[in-house]
């Protein structure tokens with residue numbers, strides 16, 4: 481009984497933790513990024529013919545108070561607590577992997593003799609970290625879509641029928657764990673490599689992708705990816721960087737859009753691997769898995785158990 485009480489108190493104390501995301505510079509829903517997204521949304525509003533006032537265009541009840549949105553909010557809180565209880569304790573293992581990578585390089589290779597200044601190293605490394613993370617994200621996301629077993633879990637994210645910035649946290653815990661695992665492995669290896677090349681200059685924040693290049697992306701309307709605001713980029717830019725509208729296409733229930741625009745920041749990977757769709761010529765989109773299937777995920781509890789149920793009833797389900 482004491483254990484139960486302790487667990488309950490732990491959960492209760494951590495329940496408010498996700499609210500700290502609003503001030504975390506590494507989180508997309510940091511207040512600053514939300515404000516910049518709002519300004520960009522105003523630009524889209526002004527340049528497109530809307531027949532309702534701006535506040536209604538942005539804060540429409542149909543979007544923020546939809547059944548789908550409430551599932552997003554619950555998963556946001558649930559996953560926030562889960563991250564603290566389950567995932568962050570694993571951070572020590574992550575540090576060991578970083579140290580092991582560094583030891584391996586130092587034992588097997590000559591000491592690095594890079595002739596770059598500290599600033600040059602920091603800039604080069606910040607860019608490398610953003611690019612490498614993004615590529616790994618693309619691969620993990622592609623696998624989530626293509627492997628039927630994993631798709632059942634990733635479907636939770638795609639079952640949202642309305643999009644708002646909190647929808648980015650609408651993930652099944654299994655996906656949350658896989659995402660964090662791949663993130664930790666990549667960041668540990670990068671940290672080991674970074675330390676090999678230049679002891680001490682690159683700090684943990686850079687490894688954790690909190691750097692000017694990642695922040696620029698977040699600042700440039702990243703919150704509009706999960707929204708109805710159709711912010712497009714120039715046609716040629718959308719081959720290199722994913723616009724918010726392109727991610728909305730990723731959420732479309734039109735089969736022509738399935739498994740497309742899988743990148744997080746760069747569209748480059750989609751372009752290279754043939755999964756790119758640019759926003760040009762795309763107009764109205766409907767989000768979700770189609771009305772019949774989205775119904776299977778229209779409550780918080782359903783999103784948690786449905787993937788297991790579907791996997792256990794294979795092949796009847798396919």
Ligand SMILES: [Zn+2]
Nearest residue numbers: 621625634638
């Ligand atoms: Zn996806």
Ligand SMILES: [Zn+2]
Nearest residue numbers: 637648706731
């Ligand atoms: Zn999404």
